[in-house]
Amino acid sequence: MEQRKKIAIIVAGGSGTRMGSAVPKQFLELSGKPVLWHTVNAFATAFPDIHIVLVLPEPHFDYVRPWLHEFSTGVVVTLVKGGETRFHSVKNGLSEVKEPAVVFVHDGVRPLISTALIRSCYETALSAGSAIPVIDMKDSIRQIEGEQNKAVDREQFKIIQTPQTFLSEWLLPAFSLPYDPLFTDEATVVERQGHRVHLVPGEEANIKITRPLDLTIASALLKERS
Template sequence: MEQRSKIAIIVAGGSGTRMGGTMPKQFLELAGKPVLYHTISAFVAAYPDMQVVLVVPEAHFEPARQVLACFDTPPPVTLVQGGETRFHSVKNGLQQVQDGSVVFVHDGVRPLLTISLIRHCYEQTLLHGNAIPVTDMKDSVREVNGEGNAARNREQFRIIQTPQTFLSEQLLPAFELPYDPLFTDEATVVERMGHRIHLVQGEERNIKITRPLDLVIAHALLAKGGE
């Protein structure tokens, strides 16, 4: 299989307001290390040639450097200033990407992704041009509109995760498009360029930490282990 350079753009711009505290959630402690430490660690462990671009607000540069200082051997991480929206933050991170790469775009507050998922996304991207991890919906779904609401078949929907992974020749041109509020993730941007989106099986443990309960769950999942 073809081998390409690998770049992980980790977006960590949250303010932490939903966690009920002043510290942004990506810097909260999880099993003795900051949340962001676990996220970065997964990527550098997946491939020895992985490069990491960490996109954070300028005000968070110093806390981000403190996270990197937690590593015994500091990983190759480039700090980049975030933008007004996720789209603009990712676009800033993409300035560090050379063509001919596989690019992972990941939420900094998804610290429990596994090495296996990262490698699977990479391999599937080489085959299909992109790989978007998803999980099945377990709850009933209703669509709400101005006239009321209606039940929908949950089998027709999937929950989107990250790392959303792309060949650079798909992702870089897509982010030259003008910003559109409908760009809710990287897949929607690439899809606008006419590329077909390839879904892969995500992981139940790959949760996004946004509220205090998520941190409790993450502690339990880390204690349980798994790769």
């Protein structure tokens, strides 16, 4: 199968307000390392020749500089300044894509992503153009319409995860579009260009750390792995 350059744009712009913490959530300690370290390490382990683009608010660069050298020698890590929205942050990260590549866009606060899922997203994007990991909804859900609410079939809905993964020739033109508040993730931007996005099975453990409880769960899952 064709091999391509691999670029992971890891977006870590959170301020940690929901965690009730002075330290942004991506730098909180998880099993002795910052959350974001685990995220970067997952991609560095999946592909030892990967280029990782860390998109952060500029004042946060000093949080990551001490450990950027800790990954295998073929891994390049570049720091890029974030933008005012996720769209603008990803767009800034895409400025590092200089040649045809498979581009992963991943949340910095999803540190438990497995190398298997990263590789599966790469293979699917190579053959289908894109790979969006999803998991099933377990809870019953209701739709609220004004004063009314109604039960809806959860089978018709999926929970979206990252890394949202694309061929660069899909992603770069999509991000040259003007910003629209309806762009909630990379898939919605690519769809605006007329591409159909391809869903792949995600992972229950690929959780997003936004509240103190998530950190407790992540810590337990990491202990189980090791």
